[in-house]
Amino acid sequence: MTPDGILETVLYADDLPAAKTFYRDMLGLELYSEEPGRHVFFRCGDLMLLIFDPGVTQTPSSSSSLPVPAHGALGPGHVCFRADAAGIAAWCDRLHGAGVDIEADFEWPQGGRSIYFRDPAGNSLEFAELRIWGLQ
C-alpha cells in the first residue's frame, strides 16, 4: 500500500492577515476559506496549502463531533512550488519587482533551477523545476 498522493501541505504563521495578503496577492493562490485568528486556507491546483496560527492549533479541538488533533510547529518551515524555467524567471521578476528578497538562486548539479525567498512569517519558500527531482 502507498498513499494516493498528498492532499494538504501546512505552514505556520502568527500573523495570519499578513500571510493571507502574501499568499493571495503576491503568489496568486486561491483563497479557499479562513477562520480569523486560527487559519487561512488556500487551494493550489489539486492540493491545499493550509496556514495555521500554531499558538491556537497547539490546543486540541474541544468539538466532540470534529475532534481535530492538535499540531503546530514554531520556526521556519519550507514549501516548494513547481514552475518551469520560464515560470521561475517570471516569478523572479515579480518577486524582485515587489521588493521580496531572493535569498538564493542556483542550478542544481542534476539540472534545474531553484529560487528561494521568505514569507512574512519567515517560512522558506521555493520555486523549482520538476527535474531537480527527476520528475517530468
Added chain:
Amino acid sequence: MTPDGILETVLYADDLPAAKTFYRDMLGLELYSEEPGRHVFFRCGDLMLLIFDPGVTQTPSSSSSLPVPAHGALGPGHVCFRADAAGIAAWCDRLHGAGVDIEADFEWPQGGRSIYFRDPAGNSLEFAELRIWGLQ
C-alpha cells in the same frame, strides 16, 4: 500568476532512522534519497515529502554553489495524504494492525472521512477524501 502546483512538502524529525522506517515501511512511500543525520526524502506521486532534522537545517548551508537557505521548525507539523473511502478503511486496518493509534476518525459536515495518527516524531498525519475540500 499562480504557482503550477506544490512540489515539496516538509516535516521535521530529530530521529531520522525512525522516520525512514515509518514512512517507508508503514506508509509505503518510495525512499528517494537520504543524507544520514540531515534528511530523508520520499517520493509520493508527483510530489516529494522531505523530512529534515531541524537541528541541522536551521544552520545555513556553507556551500557557495548550493546555498540552500536555513529552515527548521520545532513541534508537531501536519501533512494529509489523499485516499478514497475504501483506501481510508484499508489504512485504518493497516495502522491498527501495526499498533499505530488512530487519534481521531470522523466525517466532516460537508462529507468525507478523515483519520488522524502520529509519526514517531509526533507529527500529525491524516488520510482524507478529496471531497472534504470539494475536490474530485
